[in-house]
Structure formats: C-alpha cells, structure tokens
C-alpha cells in the first residue's frame with residue numbers, strides 16, 4: 261500500500277492508474293478502523309481495480325470540541341488493517357493540506373431540509389463540514405465509485421446531494437451496517453465506552469428491532485416511540501431523537517405512518533451514553 265500525505269502526489273498516482281484504464285474506488289474515513297470500514301474496502305476491491313482509503317479527522321464537521329479532541333486515533337493499527345485488506349493507497353493528509361486557507365469562512369452548500377432534521381438539527385454545521393471535506397477529497401481522488409456506510413444513513417443522502425451539486429460522475433454505493441455479535445453497530449466511538457456502558461449500548465439495537473417488529477405488526481408510531489424511548493432512558497441513555505421516517509426522503513412519520521404507509525421506512529436513533537454519542541438505524545421493510 262502506498263501512503264500519500266500530499267494531494268499533488270496522490271493526484272499523480274490516480275492519473276497514472278486512470279491512464280492504465282483502471283477504475284478507482286474510494287473509501288473516506290476518520291480512522292480508528294474496525295471491521296465495518298474493512299467491509300467497505302472489501303466492497304471497493306470487488307468492484308474496482310484500485311482502492312483508495314483516506315484517514316482524516318475533519319475538524320470542520322465537529323460541532324462539539326470535546327468530541328473532536330477525544331475522537332480515537334489509532335493510525336498504526338489502521339495501516340496494518342488496510343495492508344491486510346489489500347488496500348492499494350492511503351491518503352493521510354494534515355489539516356493544512358485539506359484547508360490551506362484555514363477553516364474559517366468556508367464555502368456553504370445548499371442541502372435544503374436535510375440540514376434541518378435529525379443529525380442536521382442536533383449537530384448544527386456538521387453536514388456543511390462533511391461537504392467541505394468530501395468536496396476536497398472527491399476533487400483529489402476523482403473516484404469512479406464511492407463506498408460509504410448505511411450506519412450514517414443521512415450522511416449518505418447528504419453526500420448524494422453533494423455529488424449532484426458538484427456534478428460529479430462518481431457512483432455512491434451505500435453499504436450495509438456491520439454489527440458486533442450483540443447487535444451494536446460497529447463505530448469508532450464505541451472504543452470510548454466504559455465496559456458497563458459498552459454492555460448497555462446494545463439497547464439501541466434492541467430498540468430498533470422492537471420498532472421494526474411492532475411497526476410491522478401494526479402498532480401505531482406514537483405507541484412504539486414511547487416504548488422505544490422508555491427502553492433507552494431505562495438503560496441510561498440521554499436521547500437526541502428516536503424517529504421513524506420515509507426511507508427515501510427522511511421526512512418524519514405522522515402518527516399513523518407506521519401502520520398505513522406502505523413505502524419504505526427507516527427507524528433512526530441518536531443518543532448519548534455518558535459523553536459518547538451513538539447513532540444507528542434500521543430499515544423496516546427488509547426481511
């Protein structure tokens with residue numbers, strides 16, 4: 261695996277690969293890699309000839325300075341995992357490489373209502389930061405295919421919108437969420453949970469499973485939401501949201517949506533255990 265710190269060197273490598281007729285797959289990450297990230301590398305390797313991964317903890321997408329300071333960094337084991345997965349190239353830029361003019365007064369993107377609900381509502385400015393870094397990364401890597409995780413469901417929708425705004429021909433492939441044996445969605449922030457909270461964290465998965473079962477059996481959304489909320493608060497979570505939404509638009513459920521709406525629906529949760537914020541989601545219509 262070749263490691264690049266500088267965008268011009270990465271661009272030269274990409275250009276060489278493209279001149280040789282190779283398709284480029286791209287897996288952007290913030291590091292502290294786990295099997296969910298490696299599954300994205302595997303998908304990219306199956307679909308394209310050259311897989312590029314980036315590791316960059318992007319300061320502009322953190323609305324909470326403490327969360328940024330405490331974001332896990334495990335670069336040496338990350339490199340070992342990427343080597344073992346057969347990743348071809350790793351882009352490991354410094355902040356100045358991504359933001360040579362600094363991080364103030366950056367460009368803004370028209371993300372419409374996506375920015376005012378769920379993650380957009382609870383993490384002000386977060387999706388602008390995601391677009392700022394993804395625009396730069398996509399312009400440097402110019403991938404044919406972009407692999408991202410459904411765990412960050414709304415982020416996939418935002419990046420899809422960004423690709424439209426950038427008129428990028430890259431194809432976004434949203435990959436399924438990898439889970440631990442007890443159902444907890446793999447996430448770099450799981451490393452920050454105390455052993456006790458790590459056990460409690462599986463309640464998010466149990467809660468999403470309950471929402472899916474009860475909704476598919478015809479229980480109305482307000483009733484299901486109350487049960488799910490109680491499960492989480494009883495386990496010690498402080499909740500940002502427990503929502504049911506149209507899986508295509510993310511518009512929230514009406515009181516009866518769970519029982520009368522026949523289109524695809526997704527349940528989404530964001531909640532804190534201590535100072536660790538976890539998110540997860542589940543499609544209701546899938547087997």
Ligand SMILES: Nc1ncnc2c1ncn2[C@@H]1O[C@H](COP(=O)(O)OP(=O)(O)OP(=O)(O)O)[C@@H](O)[C@H]1O
Nearest residue numbers: 289290291296408409411412437438446447448449
């Ligand atoms: N469990 C998972 N299964 C599949 N893809 C995942 C999983 N977790 C993260 N990803 C995807 O990996 C990419 C990089 O995510 P990131 O580096 O932020 O890791 P993360 O585990 O989501 O971290 P955190 O949840 O702490 O932000 C994103 O596209 C994300 O959706």
Ligand SMILES: CC(C)(CO)[C@@H](O)C(=O)[O-]
Nearest residue numbers: 288289290318390393412
């Ligand atoms: C897409 C991303 C790498 C942008 O920093 C980040 O939001 C993430 O890891 O999901």
Ligand code: BAL
Nearest residue numbers: 290321322386412415
């Ligand atoms: N995985 C999403 C990136 C973030 O939480 O900032």
